[in-house]
Amino acid sequence: MSDTKAILKIEDLTVSIQEKKIIDKLNIEVLPGQVHAIMGKNGSGKSTLGKVLSRHPDYNIDSGNIYFENKLINEEEPHEIAREGIFLGFQYPIEIPGVTNSSFLRLSYNSVAKHKGLDELDPLEFNEFIQPKLDLLKIDKSFLDRGLNSGFSGGEKKRNEILQMAVLDPKIAVLDETDSGLDIDALKIVAHGINALKSSNNAIILITHYQRLLNYIEPDFVHVMSAGKIIKSGDKSLAIELENKGYDWL
Amino acid sequence: MNTIINEIVDKEYKHGFVSNIDSEILDKGLNVKTIQEISKKKNEPDWLLDFRLEAFEKWLKMTEPKWANVNYNKIDYQDISYFSAPKKPKLKSMDEVDPELIRTFDKLGVPMNERAALAGVAVDVIFDSVSVATTYKEKLKEHGVIFCSFSEAVHSHPDLIKKHLGTVIPTRDNFFAALNSAVFSDGSFCYIPKGVTCPMELSTYFRINTQETGQFERTLIIADDDSYVSYLEGCTAPKFDTNQLHAAVVELVAMDNAEIKYSTVQNWYAGDKEGKGGIYNFVTKRGLCKGQNSKISWTQVETGSAVTWKYPSCVLRGDNSVGEFYSVALTNNLQQADTGTKMVHIGKNTKSKIISKGISAGKSHNTYRGLVRFAPTAKNSRNFSQCDSLLIGRNCGAHTFPKIDSQNNQSMVEHEATTSKIGEEQLFYLASRGIDPEEAISLIINGFVKDVFVHLPMEFAVEASQLLGLKLEGSVG
Numbered sequence: 001m002s003d004t005k006a007i008l009k010i011e012d013l014t015v016s017i018q019e020k021k022i023i024d025k026l027n028i029e030v031l032p033g034q035v036h037a038i039m040g041k042n043g044s045g046k047s048t049l050g051k052v053l054s055r056h057p058d059y060n061i062d063s064g065n066i067y068f069e070n071k072l073i074n075e076e077e078p079h080e081i082a083r084e085g086i087f088l089g090f091q092y093p094i095e096i097p098g099v100t101n102s103s104f105l106r107l108s109y110n111s112v113a114k115h116k117g118l119d120e121l122d123p124l125e126f127n128e129f130i131q132p133k134l135d136l137l138k139i140d141k142s143f144l145d146r147g148l149n150s151g152f153s154g155g156e157k158k159r160n161e162i163l164q165m166a167v168l169d170p171k172i173a174v175l176d177e178t179d180s181g182l183d184i185d186a187l188k189i190v191a192h193g194i195n196a197l198k199s200s201n202n203a204i205i206l207i208t209h210y211q212r213l214l215n216y217i218e219p220d221f222v223h224v225m226s227a228g229k230i231i232k233s234g235d236k237s238l239a240i241e242l243e244n245k246g247y248d249w250l
Numbered sequence: 251m252n253t254i255i256n257e258i259v260d261k262e263y264k265h266g267f268v269s270n271i272d273s274e275i276l277d278k279g280l281n282v283k284t285i286q287e288i289s290k291k292k293n294e295p296d297w298l299l300d301f302r303l304e305a306f307e308k309w310l311k312m313t314e315p316k317w318a319n320v321n322y323n324k325i326d327y328q329d330i331s332y333f334s335a336p337k338k339p340k341l342k343s344m345d346e347v348d349p350e351l352i353r354t355f356d357k358l359g360v361p362m363n364e365r366a367a368l369a370g371v372a373v374d375v376i377f378d379s380v381s382v383a384t385t386y387k388e389k390l391k392e393h394g395v396i397f398c399s400f401s402e403a404v405h406s407h408p409d410l411i412k413k414h415l416g417t418v419i420p421t422r423d424n425f426f427a428a429l430n431s432a433v434f435s436d437g438s439f440c441y442i443p444k445g446v447t448c449p450m451e452l453s454t455y456f457r458i459n460t461q462e463t464g465q466f467e468r469t470l471i472i473a474d475d476d477s478y479v480s481y482l483e484g485c486t487a488p489k490f491d492t493n494q495l496h497a498a499v500v501e502l503v504a505m506d507n508a509e510i511k512y513s514t515v516q517n518w519y520a521g522d523k524e525g526k527g528g529i530y531n532f533v534t535k536r537g538l539c540k541g542q543n544s545k546i547s548w549t550q551v552e553t554g555s556a557v558t559w560k561y562p563s564c565v566l567r568g569d570n571s572v573g574e575f576y577s578v579a580l581t582n583n584l585q586q587a588d589t590g591t592k593m594v595h596i597g598k599n600t601k602s603k604i605i606s607k608g609i610s611a612g613k614s615h616n617t618y619r620g621l622v623r624f625a626p627t628a629k630n631s632r633n634f635s636q637c638d639s640l641l642i643g644r645n646c647g648a649h650t651f652p653k654i655d656s657q658n659n660q661s662m663v664e665h666e667a668t669t670s671k672i673g674e675e676q677l678f679y680l681a682s683r684g685i686d687p688e689e690a691i692s693l694i695i696n697g698f699v700k701d702v703f704v705h706l707p708m709e710f711a712v713e714a715s716q717l718l719g720l721k722l723e724g725s726v727g
Contacts, residue, residue, distance in 0.1 A: 054681075098698045
């Protein structure tokens with residue numbers, strides 16, 4: 001047990017894939033209401049962190065602990081973690097043709113709702129439930145009848161990720177490069193959506209290359225990752241500094 | 251996660267029980283005498299015996315087809331018994347049916363007696379080779395619909411049988427059709443008179459019960475002018491270590507403006523994980539759109555059998571006639587399926603549509619084989635084909651052999667094909683949204699087959715979904 005009011009606490013986490021070390025003794029603590037940004041070059045281990053938190057089966061935890069609301073979750077299954085309230089916004093959301101977005105979203109909502117002891121929604125109730133979320137992200141209703149991410153543009157896929165976040169209402173959302181592939185208008189809509197979902201009870205980790213997204217979603221902390229470690233932490237000004245100077249001075 | 255995929259697709263074969271029913275079995279072997287004996291046991295008229303003997307003569311000169319993408323042990327046609335029947339005489343009502351048989355039907359979930367009434371289904375049950383009881387004959391009679399066992403129809407409606415038998419699938423059509431024509435034991439017969447919409451869905455359940463028995467049923471459905479019928483066929487067999495041969499022939503005839511919808515859920519025993527036992531399902535099904543504006547629609551869900559060789563086809567002879575083929579074929583372990591359709595356009599303005607969904611798991615091989623032919627006379631005709639394959643795991647195969655033969659330049663054909671794979675990343679994506687692996691596979695498979703399942707009658711769609719080892723929940727919304 002770890003005794004803090006942190007939503008997420010990672011202690012000395014070391015992770016490898018096929019015996020290659022990707023994350024090396026990483027520590028981070030995220031409190032309710034906080035937004036953390038994790039920046040770094042390609043291959044620094046940023047995306048791996050998101051996958052590990054969602055317990056992707058390919059990533060082995062060699063040592064260290066991950067606590068979610070004071071509970072050790074090293075051994076949990078991905079769907080259990082998701083039901084408890086960890087959300088991963090994918091950098092490259094996968095396409096599943098034939099499965100409609102609406103049936104997927106409702107099954108997903110009901111899986112999580114059941115776990116939380118909430119009522120499951122039938123298709124009509126779900127329609128009502130999802131409408132304001134579609135409005136928030138300026139998504140047309142016809143979007144729901146399409147195959148899951150199937151034939152979606154890059155921007156549509158990212159918007160669909162945030163729609164899922166809105167539907168599942170997680171305690172912590174790890175958003176992996178949600179800004180990539182978005183034009184400026186789409187970026188504003190997505191950022192507006194994320195800000196609207198933010199509250200004093202939940203937290204967000206933004207994984208990003210660029211400072212651009214942080215103009216719209218203001219982080220409380222900015223961390224720089226390199227070779228699987230956090231090598232520098234600071235506030236928003238660190239992101240601006242990185243934008244100007246690059247990563248090599250660190 | 252692959253182990254989870256395996257567990258889910260590996261559900262035990264539920265219908266693998268043997269019923270202890272006293273049967274009368276003909277000695278193994280096939281010769282002129284066997285055929286005479288079958289014909290005699292069934293008290294058949296001479297013209298039908300002649301039909302059989304002529305087919306047998308042709309069969310002797312034919313060789314087993316080798317072009318299909320399947321491998322199986324050589325079949326010894328002399329080591330099969332060609333007739334097996336429950337010993338009881340023909341029954342007058344359900345009360346007379348052997349209780350053991352009723353229990354079998356219970357296990358199969360066949361909706362007979364009260365349940366049949368609720369479901370509005372008339373069931374003609376073929377147990378091994380003989381039709382045991384036909385329910386709902388009376389109600390159908392009111393509408394002039396004839397629905398009975400094939401043997402019964404031979405005596406009660408010989409003219410209809412004489413006129414149509416072998417007209418869609420001639421005895422020389424292929425090796426297995428010739429064999430069936432020689433030795434078929436029973437099957438269903440159905441006639442829908444002019445202008446009649448059949449008041450209920452007609453249903454037949456086939457079951458192979460005896461080891462070393464071949465099942466050779468023969469079905470003939472005739473829809474007269476302006477009529478409509480929907481026909482359902484379900485198949486199961488108990489588990490045996492030896493392979494059993496099933497070589498059925500189904501002929502459909504649709505006259506002017508008539509429509510026949512034929513749905514099959516095939517769940518013959520597929521053999522065990524090592525490929526031991528299982529049914530050889532070598533079936534010839536063909537519909538003739540004889541009249542103008544007629545329509546024949548095949549929907550099949552093929553989940554069973556060790557080896558499947560089956561191509562429900564449509565011959566679109568009438569102008570403006572329509573042929574459809576909707577298919578889901580699931581293979582697992584060492585199962586092999588080579589299935590598809592032929593759409594033969596002869597009349598003007600004829601249309602056909604093919605939607606084939608193959609799902610391969612384990613070490614199985616699943617082949618789609620199709621032919622779309624436009625005769626010179628088939629002016630202004632169209633075909634649309636879509637053949638999709640879904641692979642589960644790394645050791646299975648999907649194969650597609652579409653053939654298009656257009657003999658006129660005023661016809662149009664469209665063909666689409668995709669191959670996809672249920673991969674770990676898809677399952678992880680769904681898991682990260684709270685969906686467990688079993689639900690995830692179910693969601694993906696239901697999504698994959700839904701273009702076909704919408705064409706199944708409701709009660710069949712449910713059964714078919716369960717057969718795929720899945721839940722419908724979440725995919726219909």
